Amino acid sequence: MKKINIKNELETWLVDYITDTVHKLEAEDLPEFNKWAKSFEKDEASFVVGMEFINDWGYDERTEIDEAEAAEYAQTLLKVILDKWYL
16 A cells, blocks of 8 residues: 655645545536535645645654554544535
8 A cells, every 4th residue: 555755745645535526426416516516626625635735744753654553544534524515
């Protein structure tokens, strides 16, 4: 499994992962959600990641994590984004 450097790669990896995931989402009976998901921008993901990143990873003593752990963390951030998509 690929390793991701926490200080140099993780923040960018999270932004890309979240943006790509949101773009792939589709809700059958929610055209306004689908429009929002397709127009979701990296800046929006970057804002959420930036708000949480230093608090969650700034004091982690490890230098790397594997993609599975990064994806699990990204899912937590995606939940925050999706819970507030309609606001």
